Amino acid sequence: MLELADTHNTSSRKTWFAEVVLPLAIAKNYTYRVPFELNDAVAVGKRVVVQFGKSKLYTAVIHSLTERAPERYEAKYLMDVLDDSPIVTEQQLQFWQWLADYYLCYTGEVMNAALPAAFKLASETRIMLNPDESVDRSTLHDKEFLIVDALDLQPELTISDIVKLLGQKIVMPVLKTMFEKNIIHISEAVNEKYKPRKRTYIKLNPIYSDPDMLRALFTQLERRAPKQADAVLAFIKLSREQELVSKNDLMEASGANAAVVKTLTDKQILIAEEKNVSRLYYENFEEAATFQLNEAQQGALDSIRQQFQEKDVVLLHGVTSSGKTQIYIRLVEEAIQAGKQVLYLLPEIALTTHVIERLRKYFGNDIGVYHSRFNDNERVEVWHRVLNHQYKVILGARSSVFLPFDNLGLIIIDEEHETSYKQFDPAPRYNARDAAIYLASRYQAKVLLGSATPAFETYFNARNHKYGFAELTERFGGVSMPQIEVVSITEETKRKTMQSHFTSVLMQDMQQALNNKEQVILFQNRRGYAPVLICRVCAFTPRCINCDVSLTYHKSSSHLHCHYCGYKEESMTVCPACGSTHLEYKGFGTEKIEDELSILLPEARIARMDLDTTRARNAYQTLLNDLEEKRIDILVGTQMVAKGLDFSDVTVVAIINADSLLKYPDYRANERSFQMLAQVSGRAGRRGKTGKVVIQTYNPHHRVIEQVIANDYKDLYLTEIDERRNFKYPPFYRIIQLYVKHKDAEQLYHQSEYLANELRKHFGERVIGPEFPLISRIRNMYIKSIMLKFEKDSVSIAKVKLLIREVILQFQTTKLSKGCIVQPDVDPY
Structure with a gap:
């Protein structure tokens, strides 16, 4: 009777159904019925709580609303609406759909990548107390108090645990309120906080x-505390010479220690104030604020403006240190004046803090920063600020393309060639550069791509007038390009002038730099101490138990490490295969370079920048800070040292072994080698001092090395592009790679062959493989790859992808596919 009465009372009300995007890798969106009491609360872009399966709860996003019920299943009721206003725009939902279609993945996977974890609460999401906040329990509601009490006893709870604790199914609104109050954290997303460098200034x-009053104070201090009097006198002198006096400057000028300064601040004679400062070139910002473009920069800027009238995308090809950033700033200023939002993409936020500070100097609170080193609270805050139009400029890494823009006018993609813009795992395996170009088209915004060594596809599009093109051929301020010297390792080995892995030329240049109080950067694109441990008797090499790779020795831990799955084991002194003790390490990584340099140059202060040394909290910033303040003489690193480093006293840069780049088995090897060598070389002599680059190689006459010396990107492009055309590679063909994975090698063989044959029925000779990739087993999963090549102009790529989806779906419905994973990678980079 109650049910009948309720139906009668609501019969005049509309029945709504909400199609929602779930944060799952499922092929379609599901539709839920909206309870009558929530009719006024639902809207496209709002988050709702839904049950999926028998007991799992998820936070979904409303994709669309309709009065039509689903035909094939009975719609469940959605349980609650979490937002007062939409947190996802309709433009974003369309962008998610495009990414899913283009990169052959699911909208739920895009949603997972796009939204901060705090927006995606689910049954197994883990909750923990915010360690940075003290909770005032007197202000908590009963349910909040119970949750906090439980978290005191147990560091983490799942949402399922909290459902049981409160005795109710819908707990997400309570957790949402607690998150907004900063009481809880989402543990799966608690990353290290990005902390700006702070400096203490004295007033x-x-x-x-x-x-x-000052005279009386000074007389009193001189009599009772002469060291304090010296510090006050030093402060007065410094304050006449400079606007801001730092605590370090004061201690250095007065000879006082930190205790003396603290005593003066405790007495409130001096006032200490902490300020955020740049880690790179903070002292130059006042000057930078009034910069004038030189003739070449002004010409490039005028050309970009003119081409933006006809082209949506323009490439700025400028040599390293040519002043591209200043052109970006002028364009950002113009976009803001026009009332537009700007997205400024960088490949590696942690290494480009100087760009953040430089832009903040101009745009102050109008600029927001978004990247993975922020914790989840900070990312949610930035999301809301963009949604509420509080930021005019967003500076960020690749995930910034997912923010809720509504009036985007300009996207700048700095170092557009960088592989960091490509997401490899998990899906969506998108390229932020290409995604940003599509995103701009939805807003009728302009895109500026900047690089000293553009990706071939970008340069091809510019040469064929699809993109506009502007060029800067000289370094800013008349600084000359670094002198490049190529040294033959073979010749020096014959002459017995090699010292460990260092040629006599490099040793001499490093010693000279140290004598001149200058700095050195050494590049070796392999971390660890030695890549291979080998038995000289039986040639046994220890390998990873989970992956098809040899283990790398790390001296710091005395363990053998797998760089793919993280497996490690103790190093060995006896060969387990033959019992021999004649084991030796082959090859060398950054750790060995650092170790041997400390023996050869004992007076030098040496540091290492690679994945092993930058895992810790703020490790990047600490290293950059030490390099800036000249506490490091020699920095040894992997490709991290090629990105964004800009220091005035780095005069020598060396590539320890260029052959490891040039001999990589990939059609992009020469392009990538040129990019890496040119970018690393560009770190030398950037601020008026002439730089020197030493390239050590067994093949000094390699074509790419000669092109790097001549700084001739165009010649590289013209020689490589013919091979790309002849062998059917981008930019003339599109490539889609399918990775087929299984725990059983024999099963994988049959599955990959079947899938490849099904694809050949549609695409014929365009299907290559299946083949084992370079690494054929990772994390106990055997891998085979199938490559598909399609003509760029004569084939509809949308139809191709639709067919590929159908073939994969059909394959997954067969019994043969059991235990198999198929991962498409569109435009693998």
Whole structure:
């Protein structure tokens, strides 16, 4: 009777159905019925709580609303609406759909990549107390108090645990409120916080601006505390010379220690104030604020403006240190004046903090930063600020393309060639550069791509007038390009002038730099101490138990490590195969370079920048800070040292072994080698001092090395592009790679062959493989790859992808596919 009465009372009300995007890798969206009491609360882009399966709860996003019920199943009721207003725009939902279609993945996977974890609460999401906040329990509601109490006893709870604790199914609104109050964290997303570098500045208490008061103070201090008097006198002298006096400057000028300064601040004679400062070139910002473009920069800027009238995308090809950033700033200023939002993409946020600070100097609170080193609270805050139009400029890494823009006018993609813009795992395996170009088209925005060594596809599009093109051929300020010297390792080995892995030329240049109080960067694109441990008797090499790779020795841990799955084991002194003790390490990585340099140059202060040394909290910033303040003489690193480093005293840069780049088995090897060598070389001599680059190689006459010396990107492009055309590679063909994975090698053989044959029925000779990739087993999963090549102009790529989806779906419905994973990678980079 109650049910009948309820139906009668609501019969005049509309029945709504909400199609929602679930954060799952499922092929379609599901539709839920909206309870009558939530009719006024639902809207496209709002988050709702839904049950999926028998007991799992998820936060989904409403994709669309309709009055039509689903035909093939009975719609469940959605349980609650979490937002007062939409947190996802309709433009974003369309962008998600495009990414899913283009990169052959599911909208739920895009949603997972796009939204901060705090927006995606699910049954197994883990909750923990915010360690940075003290909770005032007197302000908590009963349910909040119970959750906090439980978290005191147990560090983490799942949402399922909280459902049981509160005795109710819908707990997400309570958790949402607690998150907004900063009481809880989402543990799966608690990353290290990005902390800006702080510097303590000193001011004199305003009461001593009266000369008589100051004189009386000084007399008193001179009699009772002469060290404090010296510090006050030093402060007065420094304050006449510079606007801001740092604590370090004061201690250095007065000879006082930190205790003396603290005593003066405790007495409130001096006032200490912490300020955020740049880690790179903070002292130059005042000057930078009034910069004038030189003739070449102004010409490039005028050309870009003119081409933006006809082209949506323009490539700025400028040599390293040519002043591209200043052109970006002018364009950002113009976009803001036009009332537009700007997205400024960088490949590696942690290494480009100087760009953040430089832009903040101009745009202040109008600029927001978004990247993975922020914790989840900070990312949610940035999301809301973009949604509420509080930021005019967003500076960020590749995930910034997912933010909720509504009035985007300009996208700048710095170092557009960088592989960091490509997401490899998990899906969506998107390229932020290409995604940003599509995103701009939805807003009728303009895109500026900047690089000293553009990706071939980008340069091809510019040469064929699809993109506009502007060029800067000289370094800013008349600084000359670094001198490049190629040294033959073979010749030096014959002459016995090699010292460990260093040629006599490099040793001499490093010693000279140290004598001149200058700095050195050494590049070796392999971390660890030695890549291979081998038995000289039976040639046994220890290998990973989970992956098809040899283990790398790390001296710091005395363990053998797998760089793919993280497996490690203790190093061995006896060969387990033959019992021999004649084991030796082959090859060398950054750790060995650092170790041997400390023996050869004992007076040098040496540091290492690679994945092993930058895992810790703020490790990047600490290294950059030490390099800037000249606490490091020699920095040894992997490709991290090629990105964004800009220091005035780095005069020598060396590539320890260029052959490891040039001999990589990939059609992009020469392009990538040129990019890496040119970018690393560009770190030398950037601020008026002439730089020197030493390239050590067994093949000094390699074509790519000669092109790097001549700084001739165009010649590289013209020679490589013919091979790309002849062998059917991008930019003339599109490539889609399918990775087929299984725990059983024999099963994988049959599955990959079947899938490849099904694809050949549609695409014929365009299907290549299946083949084992370079690494054929990772994390106990055997891998085979199938490559598909399609003509760029004569084939509809949308139809191709539709067919590929159908073939994969059909394959997954067969019994043969059991235990098999198929991962498409569109435009693998």
